[in-house]
Amino acid sequence: MKKASTARRGRHASAWKSVVLNREQQFSLKRGALLREAGRAFSLRGYHNTSLEDVAKTLDVTKAALYYYVTNKQEILFECHMMSLDFGDEAMKYSEEHGKTGLEKILLLIDKYVKTITSEMGSFAVLGEYDALESQNKAIIGKRRDKFDRGFRKLISEGIADGTVRAVDPKLTVFFFMGSINWMTRWFTTEGPLTGEQVARQLVDLVEGALRSR
Amino acid sequence: MKKASTARRGRHASAWKSVVLNREQQFSLKRGALLREAGRAFSLRGYHNTSLEDVAKTLDVTKAALYYYVTNKQEILFECHMMSLDFGDEAMKYSEEHGKTGLEKILLLIDKYVKTITSEMGSFAVLGEYDALESQNKAIIGKRRDKFDRGFRKLISEGIADGTVRAVDPKLTVFFFMGSINWMTRWFTTEGPLTGEQVARQLVDLVEGALRSR
DNA sequence: CCAGAAATTGACTTCGAGGCAATAATTTTG
DNA sequence: CAAAATTATTGCCTCGAAGTCAATTTCTGG
CATH class of the missing domain: 1.10.357.10 (Tetracycline Repressor, domain 2)
Structure with a gap:
């Protein structure tokens, strides 16, 4: 379930390569934003009343992009x-x-x-x-x-x-x-x-x- | 929305025909049971987590039968x-x-x-x-x-x-x-x-x- | 500025569940 | 008991939203 995300990070995690670290940071930053935004919507309107399209829209990306950061909707919840x-x-x-x-x-x-x-x-x-x-x-x-x-x-x-x-x-x-x-x-x-x-x-x-x- | 149900009752509502009244009573009794059961499930597990199949099952009828008493799921809610x-x-x-x-x-x-x-x-x-x-x-x-x-x-x-x-x-x-x-x-x-x-x-x-x- | 990795997209498939029309079973009534 | 009305069922259709994937664009380090 959470394999996808963890596998994608981690590669050349050499500490001195600040640029690579930036990538990682960006990844978890964006992932965090996704979780936060989705969670906010879930809290307010409910899980089933919130489509990932909705979430994607408020983040100005497409639904498919979300799946780069998360394996499925259930994982977000x-x-x-x-x-x-x-x-x-x-x-x-x-x-x-x-x-x-x-x-x-x-x-x-x-x-x-x-x-x-x-x-x-x-x-x-x-x-x-x-x-x-x-x-x-x-x-x-x-x-x-x-x-x-x-x-x-x-x-x-x-x-x-x-x-x-x-x-x-x-x-x-x-x-x-x-x-x-x-x-x-x-x-x-x-x-x-x-x-x-x-x-x-x-x-x-x-x-x-x-x-x-x- | 609620036309279907109200229209179906009411016909020959002459007060002296006790049999007909029984019909009406049965109808609203069953309808009441449906609403109660569905509502109980909605309250406990949530609207979207409750399928009408589920509700029908606990009432020992098929999903389609429910639609005789109710126009749609939304009406129940x-x-x-x-x-x-x-x-x-x-x-x-x-x-x-x-x-x-x-x-x-x-x-x-x-x-x-x-x-x-x-x-x-x-x-x-x-x-x-x-x-x-x-x-x-x-x-x-x-x-x-x-x-x-x-x-x-x-x-x-x-x-x-x-x-x-x-x-x-x-x-x-x-x-x-x-x-x-x-x-x-x-x-x-x-x-x-x-x-x-x-x-x-x-x-x-x-x-x-x-x-x-x- | 180029190569390759990362990120994003659009178009597609899948699937669960709501909803409906025709039909069968049951019950009421004459 | 047969006709008529009522109730329930079967099977099908549809729709929305989750999820997939090849193709494309955007980044980043060298």
């Missing part, structure tokens, strides 16, 4: 999912390193994650479209997603244990919060009136209210 | 959207009639709405899949959806005005709450371990925590 999950894991790591209490970690996690997926770089987070994955990819993504969810639940349990979070059902609570976040891809755009910071601040505020014990 | 919105409007009406304060109304709205869409009857709420609507239908649904959102925001403003809700951004808050609710279609099933009541209770609890002024 898969990689987008992986990146989204990378963002999640990073946010999780950050929150665990910088938060003291359970509540603090939860709020940091949400803040970081929302800011990431709303930033120019990350605005292509494909958080729905799970069912458009073919079964093998679905298994991989599903596993990672579960892991993230369990981590999130653990933060909540931690908060309940240390007294910073009131008694709530961790599983349901995570579902609801993730719903709020995942739904963002349906309405948030970087061109809209609100910045990612504003959005993150409001959500963190609501979550804190919802969870803080008193 | 449209009707499901309309029903979801009906549920929303009903919940809204209920909350406005039975709630005193802004906060009370909000909690009643959410409670009622969640209970409805999780109930056997309403488990087919198609809340995503907006973009799969063709433009004309999209306009109609979009208008109704906006109206609902504005109503919801108004409840929040009302709550802020009467002092039961703390200062939050009504628009963003509605987006987040609707995200939590809409995302439910992705994980909730009536066969799962949780009842609609439990889910509704937890969400209402969280929302109350998030909004109540103190």
